Amino acid sequence: MTTDLLSELNPEQQQAVSAPEKHLLILAGAGSGKTRVLVHRIAWLIEQERISPYGVLAVTFTNKAAHEMRHRVEAMLGMPTQGMWIGTFHGIAHRILRTHWQEAGLVQNFQILDSDDQLRVIKRVMRELHVDEKELAPRLAQWFINQNKDEGVRSQHCDDKGQSEHQWLRKIYEEYEIACQTGGMIDFAEMLLRVHELLRDQPQVLQHFQQRFQFILVDEFQDTNTIQYAWLKQLASDNATVMIVGDDDQSIYGWRGAKIENIHRFSKDFPDTRVIRLEQNYRSTSTILEAANAVIQNNDSRMGKELWTESEKGDPISVYRAFNEMDEARFIVDQIDSHHRLGTNYREQAILYRSNAQSRVFEEALLRARIPYRVYGGMRFYERAEIKDAMGYLRLISSRDDDSAFERVVNNPPRGIGEKTISEIRSHARGQRIPLWKAAQALVSDKVLTMRANNALVEFLTLIDNMAEHTNTLELHEQMDHVIHQSGLWKYISKTRSEKSKSRLENLEELVTAAKTFVPGDQLSELPKLSAFLSHAALEAGEGQANQSEDGVQLMTLHSAKGLEFPVVYLGGVEEGLFPSLRSIDSPEGLEEERRLCYVGMTRAMQKLYMCHAEVRRIHGREQYHRASRFIKEIPKELVAAVRLQTKVMRPQQSSSRATQLSTGINIPDTPFKLGQRVTHKKYGEGVILNFQGHGEHGSVLINFNSCGEKLMNLAYAKLEACV
DNA sequence: ACAAATACTGTTTTT
DNA sequence: CAGTATTTGT
Numbered sequence: 218m219t220t221d222l223l224s225e226l227n228p229e230q231q232q233a234v235s236a237p238e239k240h241l242l243i244l245a246g247a248g249s250g251k252t253r254v255l256v257h258r259i260a261w262l263i264e265q266e267r268i269s270p271y272g273v274l275a276v277t278f279t280n281k282a283a284h285e286m287r288h289r290v291e292a293m294l295g296m297p298t299q300g301m302w303i304g305t306f307h308g309i310a311h312r313i314l315r316t317h318w319q320e321a322g323l324v325q326n327f328q329i330l331d332s333d334d335q336l337r338v339i340k341r342v343m344r345e346l347h348v349d350e351k352e353l354a355p356r357l358a359q360w361f362i363n364q365n366k367d368e369g370v371r372s373q374h375c376d377d378k379g380q381s382e383h384q385w386l387r388k389i390y391e392e393y394e395i396a397c398q399t400g401g402m403i404d405f406a407e408m409l410l411r412v413h414e415l416l417r418d419q420p421q422v423l424q425h426f427q428q429r430f431q432f433i434l435v436d437e438f439q440d441t442n443t444i445q446y447a448w449l450k451q452l453a454s455d456n457a458t459v460m461i462v463g464d465d466d467q468s469i470y471g472w473r474g475a476k477i478e479n480i481h482r483f484s485k486d487f488p489d490t491r492v493i494r495l496e497q498n499y500r501s502t503s504t505i506l507e508a509a510n511a512v513i514q515n516n517d518s519r520m521g522k523e524l525w526t527e528s529e530k531g532d533p534i535s536v537y538r539a540f541n542e543m544d545e546a547r548f549i550v551d552q553i554d555s556h557h558r559l560g561t562n563y564r565e566q567a568i569l570y571r572s573n574a575q576s577r578v579f580e581e582a583l584l585r586a587r588i589p590y591r592v593y594g595g596m597r598f599y600e601r602a603e604i605k606d607a608m609g610y611l612r613l614i615s616s617r618d619d620d621s622a623f624e625r626v627v628n629n630p631p632r633g634i635g636e637k638t639i640s641e642i643r644s645h646a647r648g649q650r651i652p653l654w655k656a657a658q659a660l661v662s663d664k665v666l667t668m669r670a671n672n673a674l675v676e677f678l679t680l681i682d683n684m685a686e687h688t689n690t691l692e693l694h695e696q697m698d699h700v701i702h703q704s705g706l707w708k709y710i711s712k713t714r715s716e717k718s719k720s721r722l723e724n725l726e727e728l729v730t731a732a733k734t735f736v737p738g739d740q741l742s743e744l745p746k747l748s749a750f751l752s753h754a755a756l757e758a759g760e761g762q763a764n765q766s767e768d769g770v771q772l773m774t775l776h777s778a779k780g781l782e783f784p785v786v787y788l789g790g791v792e793e794g795l796f797p798s799l800r801s802i803d804s805p806e807g808l809e810e811e812r813r814l815c816y817v818g819m820t821r822a823m824q825k826l827y828m829c830h831a832e833v834r835r836i837h838g839r840e841q842y843h844r845a846s847r848f849i850k851e852i853p854k855e856l857v858a859a860v861r862l863q864t865k866v867m868r869p870q871q872s873s874s875r876a877t878q879l880s881t882g883i884n885i886p887d888t889p890f891k892l893g894q895r896v897t898h899k900k901y902g903e904g905v906i907l908n909f910q911g912h913g914e915h916g917s918v919l920i921n922f923n924s925c926g927e928k929l930m931n932l933a934y935a936k937l938e939a940c941v
Numbered sequence: 942a943c944a945a946a947t948a949c950t951g952t953t954t955t956t
Numbered sequence: 957c958a959g960t961a962t963t964t965g966t
Contacts, residue, residue: 279955307956331956350961405956440955473954572952574958594954628942635942756956776953798952814953837951838957 222261226253233493234258235265240490241460242483246524247509247820248500248782251462252282255434256289258460259301262432263294271300272431274452278440280305280757282780286436302430306445308756310408313415315744317422321415324401326616326748329755333600334621335359335404341624342392345647348385361386362393366406367442367474369413400620400652409444416451427454438463438483442474450486459487465520466513469776469814471806480520498524498820500782502531505826508852509819515851516809524820532825533858536849539831542575542790546582548860549787552827553588553770556785563589567771567783569818571796574836575789576772589769594777598759603710603721604728608754610700614685615747618652627653630709633673638666654678680704693746694733701725731759775818786822791815792830792843815848895940896920903940 223231230250233243234257245251262268277283287303302309318325340355365375372391397403416423433453438461453459461483468477484490498506506526539545553566568579576592583590598604606629612622628634646656660666661675684703688696701707710718732750741749790796801807819826830845894906904920
């Protein structure tokens with residue numbers, strides 16, 4: 218059994234899995250098998266050390282990682298992971314709060330606010346405080362509140378540094394706390410903070426968990442923030458054995474409050490810690506690894522770690538300098554196509570970019586080439602407006618105090634309850650410190666509203682009450698279906714006949730299906746099914762698209778690519794001002810984080826890495842000129858193959874504002890044309906050949922026409938003639 | 942009360 | 957450019 222567990226591991230991994238020391242700090246480089254080690258360690262503890270699964274707490278950041286870990290542990294042990302707590306920080310906090318809601322000062326059926334809900338509540342609070350949204354952006358207030366909560370700071374303890382802006386932010390924070398408390402709502406940051414305070418103020422609760430969790434394991438430790446670290450210290454106390462796994466070079470969430478310092482602090486706060494480095498990479502070619510190492514070496518604050526590999530050199534890194542973002546996309550799509558012809562599936566190729574906005578150009582190019590693709594990120598299922606509307610009704614049924622849900626659905630679909638009536642309700646609610654629902658009831662019974670408004674409001678209140686009554690015996694999906702129709706939501710959306718409304722209705726149908734197939738995980742099994750479903754929707758917003766099985770090129774941001782690997786990777790927009798982004802370019806810490814992001818991106822590639830940058834790019838409708846990113850220059854020359862040759866010739870200008878260097882005189886294979894040559898086209902007239910791709914009839918050329926600027930055309934179709 | 946017209950504003954993301 | 961938020965008009 219012992220040999221079974223350790224045989225497939227390298228010496229360092231074996232040490233990590235079987236270490237006798239109390240605490241372990243595993244510095245695991247990209248592609249060094251950290252999840253493997255984590256899973257093996259759990260199996261080791263249970264099979265070798267004979268510890269009880271009840272004593273295990275394994276924490277991750279994403280639901281995906283948690284699911285994967287649970288799955289792999291089960292597969293390895295050959296039995297269900299009953300009793301083991303495996304989940305995200307938030308999932309675990311949620312579970313604790315559901316059982317100890319009373320000690321935590323919550324109402325039993327508290328509702329969870331996602332960041333969209335949170336922002337709405339903040340806006341409402343700001344309006345009530347008469348804070349002008351133009352002078353103080355609600356986003357800033359949201360950032361301020363979350364930042365403080367992540368640091369464990371309540372509004373009373375915010376040090377307003379004398380500045381009036383700070384005082385306003387503090388005031389908004391304070392009112393927001395009250396609004397959440399009266400509405401029975403908690404946001405994501407609040408979940409963690411509440412648990413922290415619960416463990417701090419309720420010794421018997423703390424003791425209970427300290428006794429229970431004898432073995433604590435934390436993944437992606439470089440992403441922990443202050444409150445999560447504090448939490449770990451509370452839970453672990455002196456009894457528990459802790460193992461943390463992380464990579465300081467892959468810390469890319471500093472802007473969200475993550476503290477790399479937590480890794481450094483760990484050995485001090487947890488005595489008898491053994492540090493083990495996993496530096497052998499099993500993913501990439503040595504060329505890719507060497508290049509990534511060279512880039513990350515430019516960061517000063519590192520713990521020191523250098524990845525090595527036994528794999529072969531592989532291809533050089535291709536750097537393509539494109540004319541503009543369309544040319545960049547065209548180049549990448551051409552490469553994808555040729556890799557595909559040579560046997561690499563589309564799903565094994567990924568286009569990674571710095572910001573979501575960049576995906577559009579790639580999508581258009583892929584669409585044109587009829588290559589299937591899948592975009593990750595963006596709007597997720599439970600974040601869609603129509604889904605949140607339907608869920609809003611359910612939330613109100615579940616908790617009438619949920620002000621966030623009340624505001625969302627009270628006049629949606631429009632039922633004659635206008636801004637004036639709503640603000641009456643709001644001010645009454647605020648005056649009495651009661652939820653909006655109760656305020657609305659009070660206004661109705663006091664008969665202070667106009668006939669019209671009163672009737673509309675009564676209709677709404679009875680609608681919710683009736684729906685609650687009629688559906689409490691129904692199955693969840695029947696309940697969902699009932700609510701969608703009785704609320705008038707379905708009718709309202711179908712009234713406007715467009716492509717959009719069609720897909721919205723489909724989404725609502727899918728929501729019913731989701732409710733039908735919903736099975737509460739074991740951490741939610743104690744709750745009523747409706748509450749469990751609502752929590753599930755907030756905690757796991759759901760994947761973007763459904764068609765996972767189809768073979769398609771993967772498009773995502775560099776951030777969401779962390780933890781994944783692909784045989785072929787294309788990094789788009791590797792330009793100064795974009796990556797590193799303009800915002801982080803003048804702070805050393807910001808720049809180092811961008812560099813780590815680049816390191817993450819490069820190390821996603823297994824066999825072939827492309828890095829592309831464009832000379833000109835349209836951003837927010839304006840043309841911007843960028844130089845190649847410094848990160849490209851940090852790669853040793855001998856590892857790079859520049860795709861486009863650079864020789865000196867002037868390109869005729871479309872706007873006469875700029876001269877660009879262009880290679881010239883090179884023959885385009887199997888054609889009578891050369892780069893830099895003047896040609897005429899039937900429709901567009903005279904132009905100059907800027908670039909080409911492929912050869913002969915299959916090739917395409919990029920031409921700058923005098924009449925209409927740059928056009929990419931296929932040589933087989935475009936009847937070009939050389940000029941004299 | 943609601944629809945249409947105009948002004949504004951843009952990282953990265955999980956929970 | 958494109959999406960949202962607020963203002964304007966009926």
